[in-house]
Amino acid sequence: NAGVMQNPRHLVRRRGQEARLRCSPMKGHSHVYWYRQLPEEGLKFMVYLQKENIIDESGMPKERFSAEFPKEGPSILRIQQVVRGDSAAYFCASSPSGLGFNEQFFGPGTRLTVL
């Protein structure tokens, strides 16, 4: 049973370009969470999605960031017109149920560097 998969593992973009990060949850998991980790800091919740639905996006910046989890395929976190401050590790996690109490399993992360 493969764990949470993320790609790419490393992504380099120039200021103004778009970054697209992908997350495939564990088999049987239908809930995906995205977190951002700045260097030497903890993880910050960004967004929680179920298939085809955004459940909670309270941690998402209001502009340039968007997320989706289509019926088929991975969840995608999209950052438009990247700036240097977007440089961070982006982790996704998945859980089998959204009814609270269920542990979240993390992927290996995508390390975004904005030049």
Added chain:
Amino acid sequence: GENVEQHPSTLSVQEGDSAVIKCTYSDSASNYFPWYKQELGKRPQLIIDIRSNVGEKKDQRIAVTLNKTAKHFSLHITETQPEDSAVYFCAASGGGGADGLTFGKGTHLIIQP
């Protein structure tokens, strides 16, 4: 929203001694409290969690205690080993729904040989 404070930020202990990391949370509706271990450049890995209906949980050398009245919970590692060196994060979530986790800022645990 929820706010989680974690202390200390760095903890150095002699191999074989015990380590204790403490966290407080602000939202009394939170009911799930996991602890994650993160090695440099790696993903966070769940090491133990506790739910609000119990006060203590133990798994070999690791234990977690929860005081809902005071809104704090602690991680205890006994008989520390070099491989315990890592950054440890506490987190909280709940409120009856499927919330994202609110993390503390982490504790860098250093095990001195």
